[in-house]
Amino acid sequence: xxxxxxxxGVGPVDxxxxxxxxxxxxxxxxxTLKQYTPQKLIKRGYKIWMLNDKTKYTAKFQVYTGKxxxxxxxxxGERIVNDLMTGLEGKNHILYIDNYFTxxxxx
Numbered sequence: 001x002x003x004x005x006x007x008x009g010v011g012p013v014d015x016x017x018x019x020x021x022x023x024x025x026x027x028x029x030x031x032t033l034k035q036y037t038p039q040k041l042i043k044r045g046y047k048i049w050m051l052n053d054k055t056k057y058t059a060k061f062q063v064y065t066g067k068x069x070x071x072x073x074x075x076x077g078e079r080i081v082n083d084l085m086t087g088l089e090g091k092n093h094i095l096y097i098d099n100y101f102t103x104x105x106x107x
Contacts (some may be wrong), residue, residue: 019096
């Protein structure tokens with residue numbers, strides 16, 4: 001499930017440039033959604049995928065809830081990009097992503 005926000009007062013050029021990134025929200029309580037990454041600055045917390053624009057406004061986000069269908073998810077980056085870009089197809093947006101999200105089917 002993606003949460004969608006509608007930006008107001010943002011120019012058309014700023015709306016055209018988008019990027020997808022991940023973030024961790026620190027959380028030390030009990031939760032099945034909590035992730036543990038020992039090599040990062042924030043070791044425990046919620047992993048969030050975000051679609052941002054040039055003004056650093058978060059247009060959509062998705063909380064990582066774990067594996068889909070209980071099996072190994074091979075194309076997680078591709079699924080995240082497709083989920084967050086739903087509704088923006090064919091509208092001439094420029095999408096910036098890092099190597100975590102790249103895959104052959106996306107290009």
